[in-house]
Amino acid sequence: MSEDELSKFIGKVNQLNDLIASLDTFPERRKEIASCDNHEQVVSLAKTWGFDIGRRWGDKP
Structure with missing residues (x-):
C-alpha cells in the first residue's frame, strides 16, 4: 500500500x-x-450526513 493509499484508508x-x-x-x-x-x-x-465513506480500499478514484 502506498503512503497515499494509507492516508486515504486512515481517512476513511x-x-x-x-x-x-x-x-x-x-x-x-x-x-x-x-x-x-x-x-x-x-x-x-x-x-x-456529511461523511465520505464510499471509496473502498484499492478502488480507483
Missing part, C-alpha cells in the same frame, strides 16, 4: 468512526442506517 476509518459516534448524538440515524439493504444505500445515506 476516521470517517467511519465519526459516523458511528454520530449515532449517539442523533439516535434516529441508527434506524435509518439499519434500514439500508446494501452498501450503496449506506454510502448514499452517510453522504447526506
Whole structure:
C-alpha cells in the first residue's frame, strides 16, 4: 500500500468512526442506517450526513 493509499484508508476509518459516534448524538440515524439493504444505500445515506465513506480500499478514484 502506498503512503497515499494509507492516508486515504486512515481517512476513511476516521470517517467511519465519526459516523458511528454520530449515532449517539442523533439516535434516529441508527434506524435509518439499519434500514439500508446494501452498501450503496449506506454510502448514499452517510453522504447526506456529511461523511465520505464510499471509496473502498484499492478502488480507483
